[in-house]
Each structure stands twice: as C-alpha cells, then as structure tokens.
Amino acid sequence: MKNNILILGATGRTGELAVKYALEKGFAVTALVRNPDKIKMQSDHLTVIKGSPTDIEDVRKAMKNCRYVISLMSALSDKESFSFKKIEAPQTLKKTMQNVITVMKENNIKRVMTLSSIGAGDSYPYAPWFMKLMMKLTNFKLVFEDHNAQEELLMQSGLDWTIARPVGLNNENAKSNLVVSYDKTPKPFKMSRAQLSQFFIHQIDKPDYIHKIPILSEKS
Numbered sequence: 555m556k557n558n559i560l561i562l563g564a565t566g567r568t569g570e571l572a573v574k575y576a577l578e579k580g581f582a583v584t585a586l587v588r589n590p591d592k593i594k595m596q597s598d599h600l601t602v603i604k605g606s607p608t609d610i611e612d613v614r615k616a617m618k619n620c621r622y623v624i625s626l627m628s629a630l631s632d633k634e635s636f637s638f639k640k641i642e643a644p645q646t647l648k649k650t651m652q653n654v655i656t657v658m659k660e661n662n663i664k665r666v667m668t669l670s671s672i673g674a675g676d677s678y679p680y681a682p683w684f685m686k687l688m689m690k691l692t693n694f695k696l697v698f699e700d701h702n703a704q705e706e707l708l709m710q711s712g713l714d715w716t717i718a719r720p721v722g723l724n725n726e727n728a729k730s731n732l733v734v735s736y737d738k739t740p741k742p743f744k745m746s747r748a749q750l751s752q753f754f755i756h757q758i759d760k761p762d763y764i765h766k767i768p769i770l771s772e773k774s
Contacts (some may be wrong), residue, residue: 558582559758560617562607562650563626565592567725568669571751572626573600579755586616607650613657620661622758623654625668626751629700636692643696648703655711665764667716667754668708672740672769674701677719680739680769705767716763718753720745720770728752733771740771 559576563569564585574595576583582599590602605612607627617623629635629647651668658666673681673689688694708715721743728748733740749772757763 558620559622560584560620561624568747568751569626571748572754575751576755584616610653613653617657623666624754629697635694635697638692647700651704651707664714666713670701670717670719672719672721674698675705714764717767718770720750723747729772729774731773734768745772
C-alpha cells in the first residue's frame, strides 16, 4: 500500500503506541517482531511478521509494499542498560540500521525515521550530569555507542532520514506542547511516549524534519 509504514520495535512501549496511532490516522502498518503474541491489536490494516530486524531476510520480507520505515528499537533492555556487570555489546541498532538501509535502497524507499536519545552524537553536551555518570559507570555506555553508530549510518545513507533525540520518557498522556530544540538541555527534562509516538507518525510523510536531528521534549 502506498501509505504502509514498517515499524520496528512495535512491541516496545513507544512502538506499541506508534502502531495504534498510525492505524488511527489511516496508515497501514507492518510490524516485524520476534514474538507476534505480544501484538494485542487487531486491524485489517495491520500486518504482523515474525522475525528479527537484525536478520536481513526478515527485513526484506517485512519491507515489501512499504513506503516508510520507522525504527523504535532499543539497544538494550533497561535491566541490561543500567547494570554494572559488563556485557558484550550486541549492536542491535547498528545491525538493524545496516539492514534497513540496504533493503530500502533495494526497494527504492527513501523515507526513514529512527529513535535515538539526547546524549547521542553532538547532543552529548546537553545531556544532564546523571546521564553522563551512568554512561561512565554502567552498560548505558553501550546504548549510546549503538545510538551513535546507527546515527552515523543514517547520515551517510543518502536517504530522507530523521533522527529524533527525546529526553527522559514517561508513560503519561501526551501534553499539547511539543518542544523542539537543537542546542540546549530542555526544561522540563521529560516527554511522554504518547507524544513521541505521535511525532513519528505526524512527520513520516512530511518534509519538515528531513535531514534534521531534533531534541524533543514536552511541557504542559
């Protein structure tokens, strides 16, 4: 379908909201997920494909008939991210983005948006002190290495990309005021996943943030 969005990370806290909101706004959605049983929604416009975004053949299968791609993947689980026990970096975001870029080019698909975080890339100076401390002490460092890797891949891809860097996320209802910045630490340092998911769906077919990396926050 001409308005079909492939959403990666559709069973995550933000991804689940993005799928629901996209369907409400009239998009068709394809969700590539490891465990289809976690998708509770049912719709004639929702296609669920079992697989992994780190497997390029699964990505090829999922991207058929899609026009847009949104990646809402997490680098690590919360437990792994904030653990002091060192682990080998799985590089989930980097591997996923390598596959996404390859398959998008194979299918002449141009528009892609991905979830990153304040603190990644050149936004590191605007991350609060406690985030920087966690990067030094825990596996949070691996999360940002993975964010940086996927950002670099996208910026060099030649695609119509947008990289969103939200601040601290919560599960509250969306407020009316989305705050967009590029060169400062937002105050308050919070944003609802509902607002974030709406940003992705609102902007997927618009040019406003193509080749831009906005820092996103929210205020009442």
